[in-house]
Amino acid sequence: MTAIPYVLAFFTLLFITVFIQYIFKRPCKKPAGYCPPPSPPSLPLIGHLHLLTPVAYKGFHALSNKYGPLLYLRLATYPAVLVSSAPLATEIFKALDVHFASRIKSPFDDNLLFGSSTSFFNAPYGDYWKFMKKICTTELLGTSQMKKLKNVRREEVVRFLSKMLEIGQKNEVANLSAEILTLANNSTCRMIMSARCSGEDNQAEKCRALVSESFDLASKLALLSVFGPLKRIGMWYLRKKIAAVPKRYDELFENILLEHEEKAKREGPNMENKDLMDILLEVYHDENAEIRITRKQMKTFFLDLFTGGTNTTSDAILWILAELVSHPAAFKKLREEIDSVVGAERLVDEADIPSMPYFQACVKEAMRLNPPVPLFDRICCENCKLAGYDIPKGITMIMNAYSIMRDPEIWDNPNDFIPERFLTEVDNARAKNLQVYVPFGGGRRMxxxxxMTSSLINCSVTAVVQCFDWKVIGGEGSYGSKVNMDTKPGVVKSMDKPFMAIPVLHNNLFSV
Incomplete structure (x- = not known):
């Protein structure tokens, strides 16, 4: 009971703060001829917050269906423009890409480990971001380095398949959501720093836990930022976590970096089996590098990779498998393609993927329907026009990939899983046009x-289809039918309920 006065005081302060901002920060008169995007009906103080839904991208999708593909929204004190159609995305990522080459600022302060000044993913469009993008493309995350790490991914996939075999032999139910997350965590940890996230290596497990805490903390700070000055109150309330999480992460990665530096000294410049941390350390120590990166920037970059390479990758694999299991004809057709390319004597390999057009079509279609990150942001860097409307400098653009890739003007039967659509020249060309097919974003900030994500999807999904059948538990309909495709509340597209199924061995090609 003693907490009630504090709760009332908080909401009273919230109301007063937002009211004052509403009075003193109301838009001033615009110049003659100014034409902003259309806006749904709003309420005083909260703006359009009442129109949002727990599943954010679906709420935005409903708004665009009702009011149009380009909308001005005011989320309490936070203005934004919602983009929901493929033609608008094409205009942004082609004609106006340089205007929208920056992302929103990190909710963490710049003096913290996770701030925008150190994060590559959130860094402003400029020299540091361009340098890191080039390093990622040519050395860290390029095709050549991913090929070198192929055995790492294969070992983790075989480990996953062996676990499924053990569960299936006992006729037990596998929690695929948990097991595939472990697969993604282990693969990402090993590619980045040669350590697994489960088992005896405690460092990697600590990193996984810290990534989870960081996600939770960032989401709270992002929510508070909508209410302007109240963010400071929230940061004061969360001050211990805001200080503790970056500090623990900094200490953990400093130890790992020191271990890698010692290994580099022992093995010399011709060190074999380099992971991503080894490569970035070489850039860090290169006195002739185009830009000298700091140790803090390195650590934040690895956090970026963990956050982008674990949960989102596992979600992508789960949605692809869910669509295939829920569509038996597609599952059967894919298995037949794998058998025709690989045969019945060996496990499918990543090198086989270019010879599997139907598999590639299945992945594209599942990602079109289920982008793991359906909402992504851009900042308008200077005043410009979009579809004839004025877009002011500094406003946030919310790109709804979920809507863009279900645009009925582009896709026939946009809500149906039809992999064959990507086997035709016309529709396959759409997939290559990243302004229409945007599961990974688009433009310079793609x-x-x-x-890294695609390589793990390729080796895991093909192996799972090749080796196992699946009896779904708790799905829609009767035993062994469709997977429950409901999604969790929030801004990412994650399954609301775990993907539970009994693995039934079809062909053991991984433990012989």
Whole structure:
């Protein structure tokens, strides 16, 4: 009971703060001819917050269906423009890409480990971001480095398949959501720093836990930032966590970096089996580098890779498998393609993927329907026009990939899983046009980790289809039918309920 006065005081302060901002920060008169995007009906103080839904991208999708593909929204004190159609995305990422080449500022202060000044993913468009993008493309996350790490991914996939075999032999139910997350965590940890996230290596497990805490803390700070000055109150309330999480992460990665530096000294410049941390350390110690990166920037970059390479990758694999299991004809057709390319004597390999057009079509279609990050942001760097409307400098653009890739003007039967659509020249060309097909974002700020995510998707999904059948538990309909495709509340597209299924061995090609 003693907490009630504090709760009332908080909401009273919230109301007063937002009211004052509403009075003193109301938009001033615009110049003659100024034409802002259309806006749904709003309420005083809260603006359009009442129109949002727990599943954010679906709420935005409903808004665009009702009011149009380009909308001005005011989320309490936070103005934004919502983009929900493929033609608008094309205009942004082609004609106006340089105007929207920056992302929103990190909710963490710049003096913290996770601040925008150190994060590559959130860094402003400039020299540091361009340098890191080039390093990612040519050395860290390029096709060549991913090929060198192929055995790492294969070992983790075989470990996953062996676990499924053990569960299936006991006729037990596998929690695929948990097991595939472990697969993604282990693969990412080993590619970045040669350590697994489960088992005896406690460092990697600590890193996984810290990534989870960071996500939780960032989401709270992002929510508070909508209410302007109240963010400071929230930061005061969360001050211990805001200080503790970056400090623990800094200490953990400093130890790992020191271990890698000692290994580099022992083995010399011709060191074999380099992970991503080894490569970035070489850049860090290169006195002739185009830009000298700091130790803090390195640590934040690895956090970026963990956050982008674990949960989102596991979500992508789960959605692809869910679509295939829920569509038996597609599952069967894919298995037949794998057998025709690989045969029945060996496990499918990443090198086989270019010879599997139907598999590639299945992945594209599942990602079109289920982008793991359906909402991504851009900042308008200077005043410009979009579709004839004025977009002011500094405003946040919310790009709804979920809507863009279900645009009925572009896709026939946009809500249906039809992999064959990507086997035709016309529709396959759409997939290559990243302004229409945007599961990884688009333009200059497209996700730099595409190769890392795609490589794990390729080796895991093909192996799972090749080796196992799946009896779904708790799905829609009767035993062994469709997977429950409901999604969790929030801004990412994650399954609301765990993907539970009994693995039934089809062909053991991984433990012989």
């Amino acid at each position: 996700c730099p980790g595409i190769n």
